[in-house]
Amino acid sequence: GQQVMQIPQYQHVQEGEDFTTYCNSSTTLSNIQWYKQRPGGHPVFLIQLVKSGEVKKQKRLTFQFGEAKKNSSLHITATQTTDVGTYFCAQENFNKFYFGSGTKLNVKP
Amino acid sequence: GAGVSQSPSNKVTEKGKDVELRCDPISGHTALYWYRQSLGQGLEFLIYFQGNSAPDKSGLPSDRFSAERTGGSVSTLTIQRTQQEDSAVYLCASTETSGRVEQFFGPGTRLTVL
Numbered sequence A: 001g002q003q004v005m006q007i008p009q010y011q012h013v014q015e016g017e018d019f020t021t022y023c024n025s026s027t028t029l030s031n032i033q034w035y036k037q038r039p040g041g042h043p044v045f046l047i048q049l050v051k052s053g054e055v056k057k058q059k060r061l062t063f064q065f066g067e068a069k070k071n072s073s074l075h076i077t078a079t080q081t082t083d084v085g086t087y088f089c090a091q092e093n094f095n096k097f098y099f100g101s102g103t104k105l106n107v108k109p
Numbered sequence B: 001g002a003g004v005s006q007s008p009s010n011k012v013t014e015k016g017k018d019v020e021l022r023c024d025p026i027s028g029h030t031a032l033y034w035y036r037q038s039l040g041q042g043l044e045f046l047i048y049f050q051g052n053s054a055p056d057k058s059g060l061p062s063d064r065f066s067a068e069r070t071g072g073s074v075s076t077l078t079i080q081r082t083q084q085e086d087s088a089v090y091l092c093a094s095t096e097t098s099g100r101v102e103q104f105f106g107p108g109t110r111l112t113v114l
Helices: none
Strands: A005-007 A010-014 A019-024 A032-037 A044-049 A055-058 A061-065 A071-076 A085-093 A096-099 A103-108 B005-007 B010-013 B019-024 B031-037 B043-050 B065-069 B075-079 B088-095 B109-113
Touching: A010 A019, A019 A085, A019 A103, A032 A071, A044 A055, A044 A061, A071 A085, A096 B043, B005 B088, B010 B019, B019 B109, B031 B075, B043 B065, B043 B075, B075 B088
Parallel strands: A010 A103, B010 B109
Antiparallel strands: A005 A019, A019 A071, A032 A044, A032 A085, A055 A061, A061 A071, A085 A096, A085 A103, B005 B019, B019 B075, B031 B043, B031 B088, B065 B075, B088 B109
16 A cells, blocks of 8 residues: 655654654655544544645644645644644545554653 | 444454454444554554445455445454454544545554453
């Protein structure tokens, strides 16, 4: 299946610091989705990006889709302890979803 | 309405035994997916159902794994002759139609094979 590589694998930040996770593909993506999974929980859909260069914001979260549609990023401004969890990117291709390995975010109060 | 439900929440079994995992999707959702998530890892696609069409089984790791979906609703994932490497959380997700990307996940079944 098609793969999306996600970095970093782990990120530890102090509350109030910013955080960014990156998703990269060797092939052009038709779309990218982002999910959040809290510790012990299940993935929850955050957003989908489909257009080249698209930027979407949800409060402190900013999502970007690269101009070449081969990469995407999720940026959290001024992290809070409620942001703790693992963030996954995923791409949909012919009704199947391929998930990145995730970035586990830990926020120290 | 209720979200996606899965049962059991936890299953401990002995190597070589068969297990059945159940998923109840959101009512009216036509697409249903099974994923496997090993500890600290991402989600591995297993199988996809869309309505009454033949499922896409391309992600099943071996012929010990099978799944069915009765009446376009409830789905059962069966693992025969379980192995220790089958230990993982098995997640089910559903979407309104095959064209929708927002997947709604169930809480998962944690399978431990001793």
